[in-house]
Amino acid sequence: MNIKLTLFFDGIIWIGFFERSDLGNYAVSRVLFHTEPSNQEVLDYILQHYTELNFSSSISNTDGISVQRINPKRLQRLVQKEIKNVGIGTKAQQALKLDQEARKLQRKSLSKLKKDEVAEAKFHLRQKKKKEKQKGH
Template sequence: MIKGELTIVFDDPFYKAIFERIDGINYEVAQVNLGASLPSMPEILRLVNDHYSQLHFYQSTVKKKIHHHINPKRAQRLAHRATQKRTIGTKAQQALKKQFEQSKIAKKKASKDKKREDQERRFLQKQAKRREKHRGH
């Protein structure tokens, strides 16, 4: 039984396709540069269908793993989840999310600074009160 997996990753500044192939004891990996723009589904299919035989796989051995039977419907659901986008849809939404994250970081920093200043102020008040108690002696 041969298992294969294709993963598309963004490794700044290029998108890369990583092919993995496992057949019993052999584990093989190949990598292809796809370019700077997000590859479309037809490009990926053309790569798999037409150029798969031309890939140069790096080979190593793997420990024997026990493969459990996976229900076909579950396998289909897992494959569907793996292909879905996990990001927010539009560029505007992404920009808003980034702005929100930056404002959250700024608020956190301001809160931390305010807390530190309050602690310092309270410490100085305690010191002054202590000095005031011992003033006459």
């Protein structure tokens, strides 16, 4: 399992994106930091709150992450390249967007069901009143 944290400042608050990829699956979680966290604060947060992170639903990982050991110098270059890269990866944005769309569809379907139930209850109430009126009570 590979976990990556991307931390950036959006002009108001600090946002951290935890990206988790394992066995062809990719998931992302967003965390808000109100002030710029130090390295120690980030480490403490990971140790204490990692299990509480709410990751998005997994999407298939097309990167094909290799399990081979990477040369330490190459790894250092990759890390420096990632640090220079500003913003979040498009894959993280896509994962969050897919999760948001799924929640949106679920919320819409629930609200439609509630609306239909209320309409049906009103209809039955009108029918009941109409029958009582016909009976002359």
